[in-house]
Amino acid sequence: MNSINSIIDLNKHPINDLNYIQKCNSLIKKNSLLVLENFLLDNSLKNILNEAKQLEGKAFYCEQQHTVLLSKQSDSLDKKDPLNRLMTSDKGCVPHDLINQRSDLNTLYNSDIFKSFIIKILNLDKIFPYADNLSSINLNYYQKGQQLGWHFDNASFAITLMIQSSTQGGEFEYITEGRDSNANYIDKKLISDVIDGKSDPNLLDVSEGTLILFYGRNYLHRVTPVQSDTPRILITLNYNEENHIELSENARLTFFGRIN
Numbered sequence: 622m623n624s625i626n627s628i629i630d631l632n633k634h635p636i637n638d639l640n641y642i643q644k645c646n647s648l649i650k651k652n653s654l655l656v657l658e659n660f661l662l663d664n665s666l667k668n669i670l671n672e673a674k675q676l677e678g679k680a681f682y683c684e685q686q687h688t689v690l691l692s693k694q695s696d697s698l699d700k701k702d703p704l705n706r707l708m709t710s711d712k713g714c715v716p717h718d719l720i721n722q723r724s725d726l727n728t729l730y731n732s733d734i735f736k737s738f739i740i741k742i743l744n745l746d747k748i749f750p751y752a753d754n755l756s757s758i759n760l761n762y763y764q765k766g767q768q769l770g771w772h773f774d775n776a777s778f779a780i781t782l783m784i785q786s787s788t789q790g791g792e793f794e795y796i797t798e799g800r801d802s803n804a805n806y807i808d809k810k811l812i813s814d815v816i817d818g819k820s821d822p823n824l825l826d827v828s829e830g831t832l833i834l835f836y837g838r839n840y841l842h843r844v845t846p847v848q849s850d851t852p853r854i855l856i857t858l859n860y861n862e863e864n865h866i867e868l869s870e871n872a873r874l875t876f877f878g879r880i881n
């Protein structure tokens with residue numbers, strides 16, 4: 622198994638250095654998200670891309686209609702209510718159990734240094750993998766025409782690794798205001814304006830090998846439809862703040878087409 626020295630560019634991103642950790646911690650506080658470009662070494666990015674291409678045929682594709690809070694539309698709420706409008710998401714997903722145990726992705730995900738970095742920059746106590754065998758690491762494929770509609774995540778934070786950007790479309794758009802789930806606050810007017818294109822979201826141009834951390838539960842975000850024949854391939858590294866948590870069976874069926 623490779624060590625993280627051959628996966629992460631530790632010269633650019635010395636994630637075990639206290640000063641660097643503090644810098645990242647301040648940056649995420651200031652900007653509400655952290656973008657670490659060229660996080661992966663070229664060779665590791667190449668290996669992961671090869672792996673992702675080999676697994677592409679095994680991806681499970683799903684199309685969903687969901688509200689911005691990732692729920693079904695409610696009959697008791699106005700269909701025009703910003704929290705009850707339907708968004709479309711469609712993408713392919715390869716779950717964790719199909720990823721080679723010796724893959725750089727598993728080494729990175731399980732690395733104590735990497736986990737400690739995440740814990741410190743996000744001010745968490747501990748993080749744990751999912752208890753089911755599908756949800757911890759996911760490879761996401763957005764083919765031409767596919768997208769992720771506007772939504773807030775269920776998980777409080779998200780960690781993504783861009784492996785292949787689409788050459789047209791497939792852009793990550795987000796706003797950092799609009800919701801404070803701890804305070805039970807949600808700004809429907811802003812959400813409505815963003816969905817309707819009356820208020821401009823931030824746009825992130827993400828290059829291959831970039832690691833992104835963001836507070837997806839409080840940020841309205843989406844991936845615009847991919848317009849190129851080159852699919853957008855993005856890895857999500859999914860951790861929990863509590864141990865022994867499984868993704869719900871319903872969500873596993875939706876995203877992976879199976880429960881285990």
Ligand SMILES: O=C(O)CCC(=O)C(=O)O
Pocket residue numbers: 761769774781793837842844855857
């Ligand atoms: O594909 C991305 O960049 C974001 C993914 C995302 O928002 C999600 O999986 O909830």
Ligand SMILES: [Fe+2]
Pocket residue numbers: 772773774779837842
């Ligand atoms: Fe999301």
